[in-house]
Amino acid sequence: MQRLRNKATLITGGTSGIGLATARRFLEEGARVAITGTNKGRLEEARKTLGDNVLIIDADAGSVAAQDDIARQLGAAFGKLDAVFVNAGIVDLRPLADWSEAAFDRSVAIDLKGPYFLVKALVPLLSNPASIILSGSVNAHMGMAGTHVYSLAKAGMISLARTLSGELIGRGIRANVISPGPIDTPLNDKLGLGPAETKARAKAVVGMVPAGRFGTAEEIANAVVFLASDECRFMVGSEMLIDGGMSIM
Template sequence: MSRLQNKTALITGGTSGIGLETARQFIAEGARVAVTGTNPANIETARAELGDKVLFIQSNAGDIAGQKDVAETVKAAFGHLDILFVNAGIAEFGPVEQWSEEAFDRSVAINVKGPFFLVQALLPILANPASIVLNTSINAHIGMPNTSIYALTKGALLTLAKTLSGELIGRGIRVNAVSPGPITTPLYGKLGMSDADTKAMAAAKIPAGRFGHPSEVAKAVVFLASGESPYTVGSELVIDGGMSNL
């Protein structure tokens, strides 16, 4: 396949889960790829898998000043950017009464503020045409207990996809969003959920009866990033096995 032949792409949070799988598929489709990651160990693991042709950038998505450094690194390596997949994010859950201001600010910085200022920093090198895809969540649509701040940030990111799509289309930049439901990534293990827990959740809340695979999200991102979707602007692809329809 060569749907992204000769394209340059940046994937934030591209060293594990959905981001890593998207990097694999972008490379398979012919793109030159840069990925960001925070954890040095994850970066080295991804490097071993993806190879040295991928540009690896250590960066904290919540470090606002650091977003300019990411843009400068991409500019020096690629000259311009055709595709941006904003995937880096944090998922912290808890009852309303347990949230601190520090934790609130951390989620907003990583999930909303950082992505906004990364887009701003990349504008001078985004090509015409170019595609931006924001990774949001079905939690922007459903009232799931203990997800108030996570859902708030993902709702803000979804709104950003819609408003930026109207603002940037005149520059030839399409902005769209993917909103995954539960996907088999390391996230659920970090949250302390066992395989039995995830299977029970799938049986009770997901009509498809299972969690999604990272590849199923990555394929949607490839579509939005490619020339197959030139008339798709300000749209959201929900990839949740029907969960948000219940």
């Protein structure tokens, strides 16, 4: 059964990791798919991986103007939108003393401000019914050192799922948030750590997960398919934590 058959969908940050895995699953489920990204090399690789029928949009997740352009391109290509997975983001981890205003603004722009204005731009395109899936994080529920700005942005996304639902449910638009725990994706390679530090960090993180391992991008993608489908039309303003039990420790 193709649960997303003929649904027009958007996945931001769809060129690698969770976003790319979700794009693959959406296609398998019969969806029409658009993805966004900023790295031209990865955009081209995604095109080769996903095929020419996928709409590829070069867009900066932290730019308000870019969000309006995404909506324009989607309107021209699809005419409507049935599901959107707001997945693009960055993870900038550093001690409190090392944060500058510029670094703070960059993280908040990509992880919270850009997503907010993307949803605003997309609302006129959204069908009745439609599904908005926001990307949260287990970090929003924990007090891990160095995650200050990332965690506050993700907490904002969790709150946004509720307030969007409160405002838009009358139009048949439901918003939910998916909050992964530690997932084995290329994002882990962008933390600026050396090989030994990366190995030590991975061991420490796994030690906090009762399931005893990192999750996979495919496991998150399967959950996003459910949230995008008509199977969960009674799920509104909710959070799905997929963290191997990390949040219960």
